[in-house]
Amino acid sequence: MRVSLGSNNFSALVLNADFQPLSYFPLSLWPWQSALKAVFLDRVSVLHEYQKVVRSPSMSMKLPSVVALKDFVKPQRAPAFTRFNLFLRDGFCCQYCGRSDELTFDHVIPISQGGLTTWTNVVAACPDCNFKKGSKSIDESKMKLLSVPRQPTNMYLHNKGRKFPPNYLHETWLDFLYWDTELEPHSSG
Ligand SMILES: [Zn+2]
Numbered sequence: 449m450r451v452s453l454g455s456n457n458f459s460a461l462v463l464n465a466d467f468q469p470l471s472y473f474p475l476s477l478w479p480w481q482s483a484l485k486a487v488f489l490d491r492v493s494v495l496h497e498y499q500k501v502v503r504s505p506s507m508s509m510k511l512p513s514v515v516a517l518k519d520f521v522k523p524q525r526a527p528a529f530t531r532f533n534l535f536l537r538d539g540f541c542c543q544y545c546g547r548s549d550e551l552t553f554d555h556v557i558p559i560s561q562g563g564l565t566t567w568t569n570v571v572a573a574c575p576d577c578n579f580k581k582g583s584k585s586i587d588e589s590k591m592k593l594l595s596v597p598r599q600p601t602n603m604y605l606h607n608k609g610r611k612f613p614p615n616y617l618h619e620t621w622l623d624f625l626y627w628d629t630e631l632e633p634h635s636s637g
Contacts, residue, residue, distance in 0.1 A: 457479070459480065459618075460513055460626060462483075462492075483511070489588035493560045498512075526599070537570035543572055544570055544581070545574060550574060550575055551574060554578050555569070556586055613625070
């Protein structure tokens with residue numbers, strides 16, 4: 449699963465006041481219009497700019513490519529139990545066979561046997577494994593989970609998200625991202 453941002457739409461990377469990205473996946477980006485507005489409202493500092501200049505009758509300015517919030521935004525204490533966060537926790541892989549092309553959700557303890565829709569009982573599963581498991585328990589199905597489903601922390605999801613960089617990364621973003629990953633960003637203006 450990849451986020452395509454096109455070749456260059458002059459998005460600004462948005463950092464928290466501690467210079468960490470607000471989010472890695474999806475990467476926290478604002479359209480240039482929102483970034484400019486935040487600059488004018490004095491809500492962000494501009495750390496890097498594109499060469500691209502926008503002009504109005506009274507002024508001209510370069511579009512920001514990296515901005516940092518002036519006020520620190522506290523992350524939520526526990527991540528929301530959403531489909532997206534669940535897939536992210538499971539690395540967008542079937543938790544039975546590791547496939548990642550098409551994903552559904554599987555209740556480890558089936559609903560028909562009293563299983564709940566919770567972090568610890570729902571995993572990402574490909575359609576084949578989901579069908580194979582059906583409404584059987586994990587013992588009955590003789591299938592194995594690649595990992596035990598747990599409630600993730602924000603930090604865990606944050607780190608998972610770092611493994612899924614978007615296709616397009618502007619060179620000025622790289623100082624703030626992916627210290628430990630080799631990347632070949634597309635050329636940009
Ligand atoms: Zn599978």
